[in-house]
Amino acid sequence: MGQSVRMPLRVAAELSHGVCFGTPWGISLDGLLASVLWHRRKAAAAGRGEVLTYDPLAMPEDLELPLARCDLGQPWHWMCTFAHTVPATPHPEPRMRSSRTDHADLQRLAPSVPSTVSDSRGHYRKRLIPAVATVTPTVTWRAVGDPEKITELLAEVTEIGKYRTSGEGRVTAWTIEPAPGDDVWSAGHEHHPGVLGRSVPMPCVAGHPDIAHGGRSRTAVRAPYAHPSRHAIAAYLPVPDEAQR
Template identity: 45%
Template sequence: MTLDITAGMVPLVVRARMAAGVAHAVPWGISLDGLLASEIRENTKAAAWAAGTDYEPYSPDTIPKDLDLPLARCTGDGADGWHWAATFAYPEDQIPGPHVQYWSARPDQQALGQMSDQLPALVSERQGRYRSRVMPLPLTVCRHLLWRAVGDPDAVAELLTPIVSIGKKRGAGNGHVLSWEIAEHPDADRWEFSHLHPDSSLGRTAPVACLHGRGDVPTGGEGRMGLRPPYMHPCRRTQVLLPV
């Protein structure tokens, strides 16, 4: 396992000051490489719209192109088993939970009638795709979210600065980011900043080869999960060690 580092890349600590925490689905935090890739995709879509050209969305039937992120690459187990040198979010000053909100939804019968001329007399709210829902929303309540990475600090800051909210249910006020802070740590261990949380536990999905010879690193066990963005795409999923 080696790190592919280009000029200007150094170990970084990225810190987001949160208004009230963040909502997310998986049991670990939001990935930094996922945030950067998402912002690049948004910029690409905006440029395509401004130019009046087509934008090709992700499809489960095609292999997505790897974006050029301002991060170093860890070779992992070789071949296609590489990943970006960045961790998932680590909450600082976290208020112990669990913290759970609930959101609800129900079909608007009048709106459905305006959109279709072949509706049944009544759209059931108890079954089917238009049934009413009450869903839990787990929250991580904390003052800051922290990521470690090896990358270009200026390029990372340029991509993160426009992001004002992260996580799920952003439209309801969750995941509001007050400010971003990026600190350089040029003398830090590059492997550690690419893989571990500040508490020395595994901080991202990683091949077993990444931890070979690194001692007893706490992990979340093994499972099948994405190794790099887009994490939920079928072709990105492989057997990995999971973060804590």
């Protein structure tokens, strides 16, 4: 694993009816792989009678992924792109999902609760929430890593994106194929040559001054993406799929 793995790959997920993203760009491949390892670790802890929790105040451990690392900037990042959804429908499709207050949670959290909590009016009424879905039959990634180990991890990923419990982002099949003709740096950073496909620190693209990107901002460059320690100042952002249609 790690830096010893240097095989360019193309990864594809076949979808039932689209996927919901929480950002203007797609899901990170390293985040998907890390989530499988984390769930396995939680299951192993549960088997020992322990409860494994994520502490947002602690420095997170870097789970060893079957991907190569890029050390051209700090913080370093895994060599893989975010999800790419072209071709897709010209515009995302709005879908609706419902949300209802959990009455049992109210009983546990509040010192006193009325005998009846209305689902039709008031602060705790039932709500309809729009879920914006990208309708595409296939989501793709490029990466540099170990195809066999990536295949073994992704076999456990059956849904991707947001609102998975509502049926969004259901994966029907994974395809992981070597791409020996791909340039190594490009395979770990670009959707296709000349178009940035992931967030990267500034020094990482210093040798590619003409690359198309989505601007610069402070943002995370590797999983867990929510943790501040993974942020790079003025990182280059990927080109959103919407801008490529």
